[in-house]
Amino acid sequence: MAEFLQHLVNALVLGGTYALLGIGLTLIFGIMRIVNFTHGELFAFGAYFVYLFAMLLGFNFFIAFAIAVVGGCLLGAAIEFILLRPLRGADIETTMLVTIGAWIIMQNTELLVWGGVAKAITTPFPETPLVIGAISVSPLRVFVLVIALVLIGGTYALIHRTKLGMGMRATFQDSETAELMGLNIRGIYTATFSIGSGLAAAAGALLGPVFLAAPTMGDLASLKAFAIVILGGLGNITGATIGGFLLAIIEELGAGYISSGYRDAMGFLIIIAVLLVKPTGLFARAERIG
Amino acid sequence: MNRFHSMIGQTAAAAVVAFGLVGGAAAQSTIKIGMVQPLTGAFAAAGTDVVNGAKIAVDEINAKGGVIGEKLELVIEDTKSNPTEAASVTEKLVVRDKVTVLMGASSSTATLAVMPKLMEYKVPMLVETSSSSKITTAGNPYIFRIAPPSEVEAAVFAKIVNKIGIKKADFLVVNNDWGRGTADEFTKVLKEKGISVGLVERMDQGAQDMNAQLTKLKGSGADTLFVTTAVEQLSLVLKQAAALGFNVRIITTGGSQNPDQLITNVGKAADGSWHLAFFAPWAPDATPSPAATKAFVAEWNKRGLPYGSLTSSFRGYDGIRAIAEAIKIAGKAEPEAIREAFWKVNILGLNGPIKFEKDGPKGQESGQSMPNVYLVKIENGKVVVPKI
Amino acid sequence: MSRYAPIFWLVIFLTVPLWLKDQYFLHVLIITGIFIIAAMSLNLLLGFTGQLSLGHIAFFGIGAYASSLTSVGFDVELFGVVRVVHKPWPAVAGLIIGTALAGFCGFLIGKLSFKVRGAYFIIVTLSFAEVTRLVALNWVELTQGPMAINNVPPFTVGLPGLGYVALWNKAYYYYLVLFIAILAYILIARLVGSRIGRAMVALKENESLAVSIGIDVTRYLILGAVVSAALAGAAGSLYAHYVKIIDPDVFHFMYTVTMIIMVITGGKGTLAGPIVGGLIFGFLPVAVRSFASPEVQWMIYGVFMIIIVFVLPQGIVPAVTQWIESFRSRPPNDTGPALASLATSRKED
Structure with a gap:
C-alpha cells in the first residue's frame, strides 16, 4: 500500500508539469490548428534558461525561473510572428513542416551551445525529503507541484476572466466570425502561441532541476503533449489538466507494476486507443475551449 | 536527431574527395588512429573524457618525436551513443581515412556492433571501456581490451564481499550489454557467497525518471543496491533515491563513474555510497606508477578539464600509450603488423601493467589485459579508500 | 533524342560502379538509394492520396527487423506458453518476408487509422511508430533490444557456374538496390497511371466529391497504404542486410522527417520528386560537411525545409517543369536540344 501511495505521489508531481505542457499545446492546437513540433523545444529551452541564469550567471533560482518563463513567451511570440503569421490560412501539413524545421534548428542550436553532455541544475531546496508515514517527497518536488498548480489556475483565470481570454474563446469557436466582429485575430494568434510556449518553458524550467537539462529532452515532451491533448480533447483546458495527471499516473503505475521499459509507450497506446474509440477526446462534450 | 548523418551525412568527406572539391594528399607524415567514441547522447560524458585523455597521450608522444619517426594523429568520430552509428563510422574511418588501428567504442553494445567490421576490414581495435564478457569470447582476433570485463570486476569484488556484510542485494542496471552483463556476473558471485539476490530492475539508457x-x-x-550505468544517470539515481528516503547501501560498478563528479552533481545524496573504480587519482601513491599518475593529473588540470572526469579519461591515455607501443614494436603502421605487435606489448599504464592474455576460442583469441580494481566510498562529501 | 532521356539516365546509373572507383562514395550512393526507395513509398501516400503519415519509418523498421530475424533466426516463448524456434533462412527469404510483413502491417494500420483525418491521422501514425520502437527496444528475447541484432548476413545470389555468392562487394549491392528501386518506380508509376491512381488523386483533390461519385475511399487509401508500407519494408530489408546490424533506433522519428524532407523538396505527387529530393539530401552534406559541424548541417537542413515551404511549396520538380514549359512555349530556336531532352525527362509526373 505504501508503495502504491508513493507511486501516486511521484505521479502527482510529474502530472502537474505534464498538465502545463498539455494546456500550452491544446491552446495552440485548438485555436490556431497547428500541429506544433516546437513545443518540446520550448520545454528544453526553459530548462536551459534556468541552467544559464541560475548556474552560470549566478542569479537567484526563483528569478531564473521567472526569466525562463518570460523568455519562453517571447521566443514563442517570435516564432509565431516570423514563421507562422505569413502562413495563415495554409493547410495543416504546411505549418507542421515549418514547425518541424524550426524544431530541428532549435534542437541543434542547443546541441551547439551546450554540448551533448546533460547539465545538472542545483536549487536552494534542502535535499532531505519530507516524510509522511511511509511516503517521501523532496521539497523541490513540492515546489514544482505548487507552481504548476498556480500556473494552471492562472491560465484558467486568463481564459475566463480577461478580454484576451474572451477573444481566444471566440476565435476558437469561429475565427472568421470573430474577425468580422472586429477582433484582432492576428494579435490573438500571437498571444496564444506565446502563452502556450511560455507554459511549455515553465514546465521545462520546473523539471530541469528535478532531472537534467539535455538537448534531446524536448522530443519526448512534444510527443507526450500530443498524447495529453488527444486525451483531453482539442482546445479543452480542463481536459488537458486531467489528461496530464492521468497520463502521469498511467505511466508511473505502468512502470511500477508492468514494466518500466514500456513507460513511454503508455502515452502512445493511449493516443491510438482514444483516437480509435472516441476521437474527440475523453472529456469532450463537444469541441470547446475553457 | 543527428541520426540522419549515420545514413548519409557522415559520408560527406568521402564524396568531397570524390568530387575533387578538396585537392592534395593528406599529410604523409602522420600515423592515423581512429577514435570511435560517443560524443553526444547517453554516453557523451564517458566518450568525451576518453578523447581528452587520448589527446594528452598523443601530445606527449608527439612532443618526444612521435613513433617510428612519425607523428600520431587522432581521427575522431562520434557514435552518438548508438551501435549502428558506431559500425557506420568505423567503416568511414577504415575506408575513407585509412586508419591503421582503432580505439573504441565505449559502450559494450557499440563495441559488439563494430566487431564484424574489424573482421571485414582486418583492422585491430583497442577496447578501452566496454566490459561485456561477450567481447573477448566472441572469437574476434582483432580485439585487444584494457578494460576489465564484468566477471573480473565481480571476482575482485568477491574477495571483499563478506567484509561489507551484505545479506540481500538488488540490481538497477542500464538496459544494454553492459548493465545486463554486470547483473549476471555479480549475481553469480553473490550466490556463490550465499547472498540472496532480489529484484533486477532495468532503465533505458536515456531515461531520466527512475x-x-x-x-x-x-x-x-534488500540492504544493498548495485547500480550500473553512466555517470549522468547515476547522479539521477542517487538524487532520486535520496528524495524517496531510500536508505540502502548503493554500490556502483563499471569504473567510469567518478565519485568526485557524483559529489559535484548531487552533493549530500552521494554520501555513504560505494564505488568500484579502476583508477585512483585521489591517492596517486596507491596507483601502480605514482609519478605517471601525478604527471597525468597535472596535465589534465593544466588543460582546465574537469577533475571529475579523470576516472574515465585515463582509459584514453592508457589506450593510446598501448597503441603507440604496438606500432613501435611493429615498426610500421600496418594493421596486420600492429595486430601481431599487440601481443608483445608490455608497459606500465596508469592502472597497472598492460599485457594482453589470450581469451576466447582457440585460434581466434582476443587480447585481454588485467587491470586493477579499487573499491572506494564517499563519506561527508569526500572520497575515501576504506580499510577492508 | 528526347525520348531516349530515361535510357540516358538509366545508363548513367548502371555504369556508376565502372567509373566510380571510390568505395566510400559508392557507400553514399547505396544508402541514398535505399532512402530514395523509402521516400518513393512515402510519396505514394503523401503525394498521391494526400495523407501525411509521420510513422512511415515503422514500416521500414518492421521490414528491417523481420528480414534480419528471418535470416539470423530466433527462439522466443510467447506468453510463457508457446515456444517458437526459427532456424536461419537465406537473406532473400528475409527480403520477401520483410516486405510482406510490412505490407500486412500497412493494411492493419490503414484499416485503423484512416478512420481519422488531418491532424489526428498525423498523430496516430506517429504514435504507432513510437510504439513499434518501444516494442523493438523491450522485447529483448526476440529483437535483442538495445543490444541490437548483430551479424545480419549479406544477400546471396546464385550465379551459374559459381554457386551462391555473398554480396559483400559494394558494386553488387549497388546493383541490387538499383534493381529494387527501378522495380519500385515502375510499380508506383503503373499504379498511379491506372484507374486506381486516378481515384486516389480524385479523393486527394476533393474527398467528399470522390465519395459522391462512388469511389470507395477507404479501399483505395488502404491499397495505397499496403503498397507504400511494403515498399518501405523492402527498403528496410535492404538497409539491414547492407549495414549488417539493426537496433531500435532504426525507428527514430528523424528518419521519417528525412523522408518527408526528400519528398517535399523534390516535389510531392511527382514520380521524379523523391529521386531528385533524395539525391539532393544525399549529397547536400557533401557541400556543407567541409565547413560545417553536424549540428550546423542539421540547422542548414531545417532552414532549407522552411525555405522550401515558403518559396517552392510545390517542390523542385514541378517548379523546374513549369520553368521549362515557359521556355518551350517560345520559338523553337530558343531551346537547345539538351534542354528539350531534360524537359521530357522531368515531365514524368
Whole structure:
C-alpha cells in the first residue's frame, strides 16, 4: 500500500508539469490548428534558461525561473510572428513542416551551445525529503507541484476572466466570425502561441532541476503533449489538466507494476486507443475551449 | 536527431574527395588512429573524457618525436551513443581515412556492433571501456581490451564481499550489454557467497525518471543496491533515491563513474555510497606508477578539464600509450603488423601493467589485459579508500 | 533524342560502379538509394492520396527487423506458453518476408487509422511508430533490444557456374538496390497511371466529391497504404542486410522527417520528386560537411525545409517543369536540344 501511495505521489508531481505542457499545446492546437513540433523545444529551452541564469550567471533560482518563463513567451511570440503569421490560412501539413524545421534548428542550436553532455541544475531546496508515514517527497518536488498548480489556475483565470481570454474563446469557436466582429485575430494568434510556449518553458524550467537539462529532452515532451491533448480533447483546458495527471499516473503505475521499459509507450497506446474509440477526446462534450 | 548523418551525412568527406572539391594528399607524415567514441547522447560524458585523455597521450608522444619517426594523429568520430552509428563510422574511418588501428567504442553494445567490421576490414581495435564478457569470447582476433570485463570486476569484488556484510542485494542496471552483463556476473558471485539476490530492475539508457523503479526497489527489503550505468544517470539515481528516503547501501560498478563528479552533481545524496573504480587519482601513491599518475593529473588540470572526469579519461591515455607501443614494436603502421605487435606489448599504464592474455576460442583469441580494481566510498562529501 | 532521356539516365546509373572507383562514395550512393526507395513509398501516400503519415519509418523498421530475424533466426516463448524456434533462412527469404510483413502491417494500420483525418491521422501514425520502437527496444528475447541484432548476413545470389555468392562487394549491392528501386518506380508509376491512381488523386483533390461519385475511399487509401508500407519494408530489408546490424533506433522519428524532407523538396505527387529530393539530401552534406559541424548541417537542413515551404511549396520538380514549359512555349530556336531532352525527362509526373 505504501508503495502504491508513493507511486501516486511521484505521479502527482510529474502530472502537474505534464498538465502545463498539455494546456500550452491544446491552446495552440485548438485555436490556431497547428500541429506544433516546437513545443518540446520550448520545454528544453526553459530548462536551459534556468541552467544559464541560475548556474552560470549566478542569479537567484526563483528569478531564473521567472526569466525562463518570460523568455519562453517571447521566443514563442517570435516564432509565431516570423514563421507562422505569413502562413495563415495554409493547410495543416504546411505549418507542421515549418514547425518541424524550426524544431530541428532549435534542437541543434542547443546541441551547439551546450554540448551533448546533460547539465545538472542545483536549487536552494534542502535535499532531505519530507516524510509522511511511509511516503517521501523532496521539497523541490513540492515546489514544482505548487507552481504548476498556480500556473494552471492562472491560465484558467486568463481564459475566463480577461478580454484576451474572451477573444481566444471566440476565435476558437469561429475565427472568421470573430474577425468580422472586429477582433484582432492576428494579435490573438500571437498571444496564444506565446502563452502556450511560455507554459511549455515553465514546465521545462520546473523539471530541469528535478532531472537534467539535455538537448534531446524536448522530443519526448512534444510527443507526450500530443498524447495529453488527444486525451483531453482539442482546445479543452480542463481536459488537458486531467489528461496530464492521468497520463502521469498511467505511466508511473505502468512502470511500477508492468514494466518500466514500456513507460513511454503508455502515452502512445493511449493516443491510438482514444483516437480509435472516441476521437474527440475523453472529456469532450463537444469541441470547446475553457 | 543527428541520426540522419549515420545514413548519409557522415559520408560527406568521402564524396568531397570524390568530387575533387578538396585537392592534395593528406599529410604523409602522420600515423592515423581512429577514435570511435560517443560524443553526444547517453554516453557523451564517458566518450568525451576518453578523447581528452587520448589527446594528452598523443601530445606527449608527439612532443618526444612521435613513433617510428612519425607523428600520431587522432581521427575522431562520434557514435552518438548508438551501435549502428558506431559500425557506420568505423567503416568511414577504415575506408575513407585509412586508419591503421582503432580505439573504441565505449559502450559494450557499440563495441559488439563494430566487431564484424574489424573482421571485414582486418583492422585491430583497442577496447578501452566496454566490459561485456561477450567481447573477448566472441572469437574476434582483432580485439585487444584494457578494460576489465564484468566477471573480473565481480571476482575482485568477491574477495571483499563478506567484509561489507551484505545479506540481500538488488540490481538497477542500464538496459544494454553492459548493465545486463554486470547483473549476471555479480549475481553469480553473490550466490556463490550465499547472498540472496532480489529484484533486477532495468532503465533505458536515456531515461531520466527512475522513481518508479526505485519505489519498487524500496519495497523489496534488500540492504544493498548495485547500480550500473553512466555517470549522468547515476547522479539521477542517487538524487532520486535520496528524495524517496531510500536508505540502502548503493554500490556502483563499471569504473567510469567518478565519485568526485557524483559529489559535484548531487552533493549530500552521494554520501555513504560505494564505488568500484579502476583508477585512483585521489591517492596517486596507491596507483601502480605514482609519478605517471601525478604527471597525468597535472596535465589534465593544466588543460582546465574537469577533475571529475579523470576516472574515465585515463582509459584514453592508457589506450593510446598501448597503441603507440604496438606500432613501435611493429615498426610500421600496418594493421596486420600492429595486430601481431599487440601481443608483445608490455608497459606500465596508469592502472597497472598492460599485457594482453589470450581469451576466447582457440585460434581466434582476443587480447585481454588485467587491470586493477579499487573499491572506494564517499563519506561527508569526500572520497575515501576504506580499510577492508 | 528526347525520348531516349530515361535510357540516358538509366545508363548513367548502371555504369556508376565502372567509373566510380571510390568505395566510400559508392557507400553514399547505396544508402541514398535505399532512402530514395523509402521516400518513393512515402510519396505514394503523401503525394498521391494526400495523407501525411509521420510513422512511415515503422514500416521500414518492421521490414528491417523481420528480414534480419528471418535470416539470423530466433527462439522466443510467447506468453510463457508457446515456444517458437526459427532456424536461419537465406537473406532473400528475409527480403520477401520483410516486405510482406510490412505490407500486412500497412493494411492493419490503414484499416485503423484512416478512420481519422488531418491532424489526428498525423498523430496516430506517429504514435504507432513510437510504439513499434518501444516494442523493438523491450522485447529483448526476440529483437535483442538495445543490444541490437548483430551479424545480419549479406544477400546471396546464385550465379551459374559459381554457386551462391555473398554480396559483400559494394558494386553488387549497388546493383541490387538499383534493381529494387527501378522495380519500385515502375510499380508506383503503373499504379498511379491506372484507374486506381486516378481515384486516389480524385479523393486527394476533393474527398467528399470522390465519395459522391462512388469511389470507395477507404479501399483505395488502404491499397495505397499496403503498397507504400511494403515498399518501405523492402527498403528496410535492404538497409539491414547492407549495414549488417539493426537496433531500435532504426525507428527514430528523424528518419521519417528525412523522408518527408526528400519528398517535399523534390516535389510531392511527382514520380521524379523523391529521386531528385533524395539525391539532393544525399549529397547536400557533401557541400556543407567541409565547413560545417553536424549540428550546423542539421540547422542548414531545417532552414532549407522552411525555405522550401515558403518559396517552392510545390517542390523542385514541378517548379523546374513549369520553368521549362515557359521556355518551350517560345520559338523553337530558343531551346537547345539538351534542354528539350531534360524537359521530357522531368515531365514524368
